[in-house]
Amino acid sequence: MKIAMLAPIAWRTPPRHYGPWELVTSLLTEALVARDVDVTLFATQDSITSAKLDGVVPAPYSEDPAIDAKVWEFRHLAHLFEQAGKFDLIHNQADFPAHAFSGLVDTPIVTTIHGFSSDRILPMYAPFQHRVHYVAISDADRHPDLRYAATIHHGIPIDDFTFNPDGGDGLLFFGRIHPDKGAKEAIVVAQAANRSLDLYGIVQDEGYYEREIVPSVDGDIVRYHGAVGGAARREALGSAQALLHLINFDEPFGLSVIEAMASGTPVIATNRGSMPELIEHGVNGFLVDDIHGALRAIDRLDEIDRAQVRKTVADRFSIERMADAYIDLYRRILGA
Incomplete structure (x- = not known):
């Protein structure tokens, strides 16, 4: 089985710090190679992989201002689809632009939909569903007008995350600094609970950051650290009493949630x-409706067994489980 894995080009694969789509693409690619699947990763030229790397995009457009996103995205797609006949299957991790090429090749295409953002993108999904096999990353993110081949939750390499049996006294926010992600709500809860809060993530909405976050960041109770990767990321995720994920949108998955757990x-x-697909209420966290519910949950954190929290991820969200699910899907599509 020869797979062409199409990565996004906003960030390097794997990303240096932020880049959830690129991270999932990398994790799956490496897990497939470990299972002796012949994978060619189409990604930016600075990407790192144990698969074959093929690419024409010199650098990620979110890191290099010389890279025009639209120009290089279509150059990236053309480079893959010009050689589509070499592969048994194309796995598209880079959203809907690849669908424009789907009727021009005979190679089956799988698209992992990393969050169905709005009905505005439906015209680049619905007309192609007879040709492209769609994968939802949660049941909650399935659109009623689309036909799906599977729901496959993301998986992570559990052993890459060091278990911290004690955590700490403080709270954690880990995500984009954007109204959707609830950084302001996390600050309000931490202040009301008289707990310290460490915030990590890229600033995606500068106005929101300056208006709602900066005035509360005092370097003592509320601390903002920016985006982190590698060992610093793992240390941050394990060193808190709890992760506050007080989102203001219907999040399609939430990698930081399972990484923290x-x-x-x-x-x-x-x-x-x-969130109800990831969190078992009272076992690995708490599902709440508002700030008052979050404050009540903080008072119940001593009921949680941190070893059991980790076990829920090992049982349900391992990289091995994700890779096996995709291989089963590939075989079903190919009749193998």
């Missing part, structure tokens, strides 16, 4: 989107 850190999350 893999470290033993329970999650207090708004009961929206995919």
Whole structure:
């Protein structure tokens, strides 16, 4: 089985710090190679992989201002589809632009939909569903007008996350600094609970950051650290009493949620989107409806067994489980 894995080009694969789509693409690619699947990764030229790397894009457009996103995205797609006949299957991780090429090749295409953002993108999904096999990353993110080949939750390499049996006294926010992700709500809860809060993530909405976050960041009770990767990321995820994930949108998955839980850190999350698929209330965290519910959950954190928190991720969200699910899907599509 020869697979062409199409990565996004916003960030390197794997990303240096932020880049969830690129991270999932990398994790799956490496897990497939470990299972002796012949994978060619189409990604930026600075990407790192044990698969074959093929690419024409010199650098990620979010890191190099010389890279025009639209120009290089279509150059990236053309480079793959010009050689589509070499592969048994194309796995598209880069959203809907690849669908424009789907009727021009005979090679089957799988598209992992990393979050169905709005009905505005439906015209680049619905007309192609007879040709492209769609994968949802949660049942909550399935669109009623689309036909799906499978729901496959993301998986992570559990052993890459060090279990911290004690955590710490403080709280954690880990995500984009954007109204959707609830950084302001996390600050309000931490202040009301008289707990310290460490915030990590890229600033995606500068106005929101300056207006709602900066005035509360005092370097003592509320600390903002920016985006982190590698060992610093793992240390942050495991060193808190709980992750506050008080989202204001229907999140399609939430990698930071399972990464925190893999470290033993329970999650207090708004009961929206995919959160009920990730969080077992009272076992690995708490599902809440509002700030008052989050404060009540903080008072119950001593009920949580951090070893059990990690086990829930090992049982349900391992990289091995994700890779096996995709291989089963590939074989079903190919009749192998």
